[in-house]
Amino acid sequence: MPRVSEEHLERRRRQILDAARARFIRQGVHATSMQDIFAEAGLSAGAVYRYFKSKNEIIEAILSTVVGDLHTYLTELVDADPLLPPDELIERITVRAMAMSGEDGILRLAPQGWALAMYDAEIHGYVAATIRTLRDTWIRYVHRLVDAGRLPADTDPEAAGRTLFGVVPGFMLQRLILDDVDPGQVRRGTQALLAGLYPPPKP
Amino acid sequence: MPRVSEEHLERRRRQILDAARARFIRQGVHATSMQDIFAEAGLSAGAVYRYFKSKNEIIEAILSTVVGDLHTYLTELVDADPLLPPDELIERITVRAMAMSGEDGILRLAPQGWALAMYDAEIHGYVAATIRTLRDTWIRYVHRLVDAGRLPADTDPEAAGRTLFGVVPGFMLQRLILDDVDPGQVRRGTQALLAGLYPPPKP
Amino acid sequence: MPRVSEEHLERRRRQILDAARARFIRQGVHATSMQDIFAEAGLSAGAVYRYFKSKNEIIEAILSTVVGDLHTYLTELVDADPLLPPDELIERITVRAMAMSGEDGILRLAPQGWALAMYDAEIHGYVAATIRTLRDTWIRYVHRLVDAGRLPADTDPEAAGRTLFGVVPGFMLQRLILDDVDPGQVRRGTQALLAGLYPPPKP
Amino acid sequence: MPRVSEEHLERRRRQILDAARARFIRQGVHATSMQDIFAEAGLSAGAVYRYFKSKNEIIEAILSTVVGDLHTYLTELVDADPLLPPDELIERITVRAMAMSGEDGILRLAPQGWALAMYDAEIHGYVAATIRTLRDTWIRYVHRLVDAGRLPADTDPEAAGRTLFGVVPGFMLQRLILDDVDPGQVRRGTQALLAGLYPPPKP
DNA sequence: CATGAATGAGATTTCATTCAT
DNA sequence: AATGAATGAAATCTCATTCAT
Structure with missing residues (x-):
């Protein structure tokens, strides 16, 4: 039984993806470090890694929505x-x-x-x-x-x-x-x- | 190996660019390290940096010939x-x-x-x-x-x-x-x- | 090791500065590599760079306390x-x-x-x-x-x-x-x- | 029997030392590379190394004349x-x-x-x-x-x-x-x- | 669930020195 | 005597990822 609502999890995911997307667009995917994403999302490294298990997974999530x-x-x-x-x-x-x-x-x-x-x-x-x-x-x-x-x-x-x-x-x-x-x-x-x-x- | 012909210098440049191009095509630009280029060209770091003063300069040289x-x-x-x-x-x-x-x-x-x-x-x-x-x-x-x-x-x-x-x-x-x-x-x-x-x- | 006390951070800074100072005095500033400082402090590169953003910043911190x-x-x-x-x-x-x-x-x-x-x-x-x-x-x-x-x-x-x-x-x-x-x-x-x-x- | 006059050798030494001194004063000893000295002296690496067997030897030669x-x-x-x-x-x-x-x-x-x-x-x-x-x-x-x-x-x-x-x-x-x-x-x-x-x- | 300090491999670049020509 | 291309070890710094708290 999850301690936190589905909705909360979804909101966190979105928060991370919004941050990543903004930086990817502004600086480019390669020039965006995970630290950039942490900062942009206002979350810690650990928090982000709870939702995505690698930078690549974030990249994939973003790119899959492009078109x-x-x-x-x-x-x-x-x-x-x-x-x-x-x-x-x-x-x-x-x-x-x-x-x-x-x-x-x-x-x-x-x-x-x-x-x-x-x-x-x-x-x-x-x-x-x-x-x-x-x-x-x-x-x-x-x-x-x-x-x-x-x-x-x-x-x-x-x-x-x-x-x-x-x-x-x-x-x-x-x-x-x-x-x-x-x-x-x-x-x-x-x-x-x-x-x-x-x-x-x-x- | 001093006082080397213009032709030799040109050959070296080409050797480096050929190596870089091959790797860039095979692995992608970002996934190609300078070490990869040294190895592919069969040259030392110093040799490559004699002809190109940064990785970016190599990338530019290659990309400028693409089309x-x-x-x-x-x-x-x-x-x-x-x-x-x-x-x-x-x-x-x-x-x-x-x-x-x-x-x-x-x-x-x-x-x-x-x-x-x-x-x-x-x-x-x-x-x-x-x-x-x-x-x-x-x-x-x-x-x-x-x-x-x-x-x-x-x-x-x-x-x-x-x-x-x-x-x-x-x-x-x-x-x-x-x-x-x-x-x-x-x-x-x-x-x-x-x-x-x-x-x-x-x- | 998150949410660490102010005191802990200060101790780490001191640990790094102590290491750097010892090496600077023993070997000279230029002959002391960052690796030397990592080793002397018993910390990793990343840890040291969390506290000081360049070697120069460490040198400055040390020299500013000399007299x-x-x-x-x-x-x-x-x-x-x-x-x-x-x-x-x-x-x-x-x-x-x-x-x-x-x-x-x-x-x-x-x-x-x-x-x-x-x-x-x-x-x-x-x-x-x-x-x-x-x-x-x-x-x-x-x-x-x-x-x-x-x-x-x-x-x-x-x-x-x-x-x-x-x-x-x-x-x-x-x-x-x-x-x-x-x-x-x-x-x-x-x-x-x-x-x-x-x-x-x-x- | 030397092929070149004593005087010539002395002139070369001086040429190198003058170049080194100028750079050492302008940029500092550590920030002066051998390449800087070659350029300033208008000589090749080989030429300089014929007269001084290391950078340290040049530094010594210069510093020994300071006062x-x-x-x-x-x-x-x-x-x-x-x-x-x-x-x-x-x-x-x-x-x-x-x-x-x-x-x-x-x-x-x-x-x-x-x-x-x-x-x-x-x-x-x-x-x-x-x-x-x-x-x-x-x-x-x-x-x-x-x-x-x-x-x-x-x-x-x-x-x-x-x-x-x-x-x-x-x-x-x-x-x-x-x-x-x-x-x-x-x-x-x-x-x-x-x-x-x-x-x-x-x- | 969240934190963030710590890791350490790996990236680019420099530079004193050598040696074939 | 002189050249300068080449070497390659070593230096500084970054960054994706982990894990004790």
Whole structure:
């Protein structure tokens, strides 16, 4: 019988993860020491280690949440009824990704997640699953476009979805590293490029 | 071993960079210690520090070369005469990027470069310059498409180029983290998606 | 071992400083490595670095205590009532300085303090303050001699105090480097020399 | 039969010692690396090691020259005919010591010499010899004062000389660490204090 | 449940010295 | 005689993790 409520435990976990996330975003994962996390959370080393058994476990917990919200949103857009045209869908998802990449936006952790996934099996698991899920959603979208007759019946949805997948990371890199992308431009860009891809239904 | 040829010095630098690159690719930048580099290069600590005055300087030297070859190739494709259609251009650059992302391909370092660029000013310089240059090349390509009448005159080339930019990082992430992209698929995917974007000239 | 008393922390600090002081005196500041201090204190690296954030901070802490006791004693002598004659005062302070310069006397660190003060701003602060304070005390003594009519009214106390200041370092150098000064000799020397300076009151 | 003239060898030695001395004075002995000396001398490592078989040998060579000139001057003053009164002698030697303690004066090395002498046998030899010689000169001076009837016949010249010895290091410490001693003050100070010690011959 | 002092392996970097050329 | 590339031991300091209280 636990001496402390489930709720208390959950609050502590959150407190630690909030602290870690803030520092990871501000300083980078590698430059954040456990001591930084203790200080940011206002907890002792022992307290933190009661909830997470290693720094890696904290990193995993944080990275596994990086694209959750974005994927939820993408799912909504892809499954919307009536079917959204590609330029509108891409515009919306990109605008959202931009918004989540600001000052202390969670998406600032994405590149670190990608990098870590290549050398840490545990993290690889989370990140690979995330990427695969996002990609599958894009593929589902292409399927819908084909089913709706908006793309030729012989389209390879797997392949086309894999291509569309790049739009978001592409804009994120520009946002995070060049910091010169604004949502208005995103809108115009996707419209311009995809007008041809998805021509308005002929009268 | 004094009064050594310029060539010898250059060979040593290369020896060190080759060692560092190999380890960075194999283990990741952060997990590679200077000792690892000494061992891989077969040199002593002092020898390495004669050529590079810090680990960061080595990291910078390596990262600054990551996309050089790819950009050279992209430039050739973009400036090709006659103008290459987008599906062919994208297919070719993506196939090349895939090839450079294998087992010990230099592009495996790209995500680490992106991540490091966000927290290290020096590295940010290199990486930002690289991304900007690549993007400018894509923008130039869109300009050519517009000039050739293959895209509407009111296309925003800045915006469209920024969107196309994402194709390569998008495929790279899938290659590096999911490892399930094959060049044939890339080809089919880009063709399918971009057939609409760049319809064959009407008779 | 958490929630430890203030006293415990103070004891640890002292333990570290005692270890450092012993080694500094025995081997010299530069020849004492942090490892030496860890070993002498019987503590780990991390433990020592919890209390002092660099070797320099330890050096400063030690050097700042080198002449404390001696200055306290000098102050007593200078302010003694009735006024002590110079030969007696000098004899006493010198005898004390000799005593503090033995085998593991703290004054063995004085020359290292002087040397370090010339190139390290932080240490310069402590050492300069110490020297100035000692000198001011000597100057105060000269003032008292003048006020008591034992030195001519037109004496420049600043200047005379600065000259008297040299007596102690002079004897210390002989003690530390030649190791051939004995307190009896000190006594005779100061008496001989200063008999003229401070003639016994005429009847 | 040497391939190179004695003169050439001597010039090289001097070149190295000049470089070392300049750096030792500017940065301190410990903070001067051999590489610093190579650079300052414009010579290679090998060249320097042909003339001195270790850094310590260079340090010794430099430190052994620190007080040479000052001692020569003191000897002149002590042996002057007619006998100089103490206030004049002290004033002169102190003024000279002040002059030699400026910006790149050789006497800036004295405290480092004292400190090193306590832990390095070789250096101890030089420094101890120097101090002893200086002190002996002061003792000889006291002998002359006694012989001339300027000090009582029962004066202990050994002891009195040891006391006088401190005047110069005392002023040097103030000059080097407080940097607030000016020769005029030195003059007034020694006169004030020593007027009593050495009263003008009675008429 | 929580504390936080302590651990100690390991990281980067420096530097006196050597020796093949 | 001179070069200077190379050596490699050693120095300082950090940091994830543990465990007695």
